[in-house]
Amino acid sequence: MPVDHSYVTRSLAELVRTNSINPAFGDGSSSERAVASVLGAQLRALEMEVTEYAPQPERVSVVGRLRGRGAGRSLMLYGHIDTVGVEGMTDPFGATVRGGRMYGRGAYDMKCGVAACLGAVRSLRDSGVELDGDVLIAGVADEEVASIGMSEVLRHVRTDAAIVTEPTELCVCLAHKGFCWLEVETIGRAAHGSRFQEGIDANIRMGRFLAELDMLERGLRGRTPHPLVGPPSLHAAVLRGGTGTSTYADRCRLEIERRTVPGESEAAVVSEIQEIIDRLARADQTFQAQVRPFLTRDSFEISADSPIVGIVREAAGGVLGAAAPVIGVSYWMDAALLAAAGIETVVIGPTGAGAHAAEEWVDLDSVRRTAEILARAAVRFCGSSEGA
Ligand SMILES: [Zn+2]
Numbered sequence: 001m002p003v004d005h006s007y008v009t010r011s012l013a014e015l016v017r018t019n020s021i022n023p024a025f026g027d028g029s030s031s032e033r034a035v036a037s038v039l040g041a042q043l044r045a046l047e048m049e050v051t052e053y054a055p056q057p058e059r060v061s062v063v064g065r066l067r068g069r070g071a072g073r074s075l076m077l078y079g080h081i082d083t084v085g086v087e088g089m090t091d092p093f094g095a096t097v098r099g100g101r102m103y104g105r106g107a108y109d110m111k112c113g114v115a116a117c118l119g120a121v122r123s124l125r126d127s128g129v130e131l132d133g134d135v136l137i138a139g140v141a142d143e144e145v146a147s148i149g150m151s152e153v154l155r156h157v158r159t160d161a162a163i164v165t166e167p168t169e170l171c172v173c174l175a176h177k178g179f180c181w182l183e184v185e186t187i188g189r190a191a192h193g194s195r196f197q198e199g200i201d202a203n204i205r206m207g208r209f210l211a212e213l214d215m216l217e218r219g220l221r222g223r224t225p226h227p228l229v230g231p232p233s234l235h236a237a238v239l240r241g242g243t244g245t246s247t248y249a250d251r252c253r254l255e256i257e258r259r260t261v262p263g264e265s266e267a268a269v270v271s272e273i274q275e276i277i278d279r280l281a282r283a284d285q286t287f288q289a290q291v292r293p294f295l296t297r298d299s300f301e302i303s304a305d306s307p308i309v310g311i312v313r314e315a316a317g318g319v320l321g322a323a324a325p326v327i328g329v330s331y332w333m334d335a336a337l338l339a340a341a342g343i344e345t346v347v348i349g350p351t352g353a354g355a356h357a358a359e360e361w362v363d364l365d366s367v368r369r370t371a372e373i374l375a376r377a378a379v380r381f382c383g384s385s386e387g388a
Contacts, residue, residue: 072132079114080143113165119371133382178299199248228328
């Protein structure tokens, strides 16, 4: 099943040329609507049934379905269609090709994956392969911020498995970290700077908390690392306390980001912090603090024994001529939401660099190869009496 390299490159160029900066990163004038309609047209050209999902105006995700003959398993090929902003980029929507690479915002993260999904379905059609199960391409909005696109699509669409095509340098990714955002607030008592008998300094108490947090942070990295994603970590991301130089600070607020590994829960993360607070409160009755989690995204892990993993590894080995390395990654993806919805999910995507950076590019041959891996995996997973 050869993949049409020029079709994949052309499709990717159309997507990169269409501004789809997530409104959270731009001036608010951009959204996923335009790119969803470009992708919708590409899906229709492949004779897929196309449905749009928009939980908010302009925040459009699009799903194409290639109907199988009915008896096989269904497979979703996934890519997100939003990008981060373009500050510092010289030609973010140029889709310029130089030396086998395409440059532009989203070329690597991750319109390349979407183009690979298109290339896979095009290859199935060109080869005359009829699948038993359905193959879907989901181009979802808002992965870079709150994943409202994936959440909405999962309210309407279910498949037996999914392949997320975030760029993995053609490695098979079986796990990613999650994260938990926590707010810790120390509570003091405001008083005039001269009145030490009355004031309780919330900032100094936050200092004690931070010293303990420092120990916890070092402890996390000393834990037995997860075999694919390494150890958990945390950082003290944002700190605000005090109202004026001549006033005892009555409150100090800290935002912590805690990166979690598979097996760690929000409750466990919160209780580690609560233990520090309880210890400091026992040592000093004037120490008062509270912890509150305000956003949690689960980690993701799939068993190496699950059918979709075996099929993707075999397809990748066939296309690449050698076994594809198995990896985990530290950043979060929508893979966790797919897995939480009960859809067996694995990640593989193209090679490149510059996600969220001023120069972003993807290796075009790796996009074609990803497409070929996806096409082979679809035939094996969804079934086809023609073989291929
Ligand atoms: Zn991405």
